[in-house]
Amino acid sequence: MSPAANTTDETHTFQVVFVLPGAESLEPHLDALQAAGCDDAAFMGPALDGTFTAEFDREAPAFAAAVVSALDALGAALPGVQLLRVQPEDIVSLSAIAARTGRTDESVRLLTQGRRGPGGFPPAAGWINEKTQVWRWADVARWFSDALDEPPAGGEHAAFLAALNDALDLAARAGDLRDRPGELEAVMRFLPKELTPA
């Protein structure tokens, strides 16, 4: 049974991409997924890269609560599951920025170059090939809100999803460093104090 709805709940939509080592199909796992209350999600996959996707429309008082309860439920239903990321994707191309902000690619390109708008567009997070830059959506959404007073729809969750996805990545990397305590300690030194228990 999904979490009970009450009058302050809203419906939150998001996707969880995960890997289930050794699983070629989700069919044997559907009973467990329903028992864990995941029947508010559509399950798809596997994709060519072996990942599965669960698209949730989950009732909860807040977006973060919806996401966390969904991740907990997936973990309970699917022992050994590797949670890769929660979408909407934080890494965005120029075209994805245009789609999310209702602009043309050219308009966004001019904004990124400071040739239109107030300037100060966030620096790219990286290049995926010689010609294609990508940005962190959390940074871009905040710039649209602060610099242009045009907060993109759904942008209010960008910072949370960016941090959560980084935490999921860090959990995977910490597993890789399990047998290398010196390197693990080195990483721990740089964990932000906001994210370490008091």
Added chain:
Amino acid sequence: MRAKHPKKEVEAALQEAESAGFRVQTGRGHWGVMYCPGGEEDRCPAPFWLWSTPANAANHAKQIRRYVARCQHH
């Protein structure tokens, strides 16, 4: 003719998907499974598992419609 889905909102979304070339196979999983028109190279990703008693039938219908809208193969 396949069996109709017990939830009318879901059945309506499935019929729209079938009109767009998606294939619904009943008797699998909890009720059935849907495949996009793409073949082995599908990236949608397929298959889409259909609940017989989803937590919210209207939302399950929306999930089907979003999947159809995102599909690159039709």
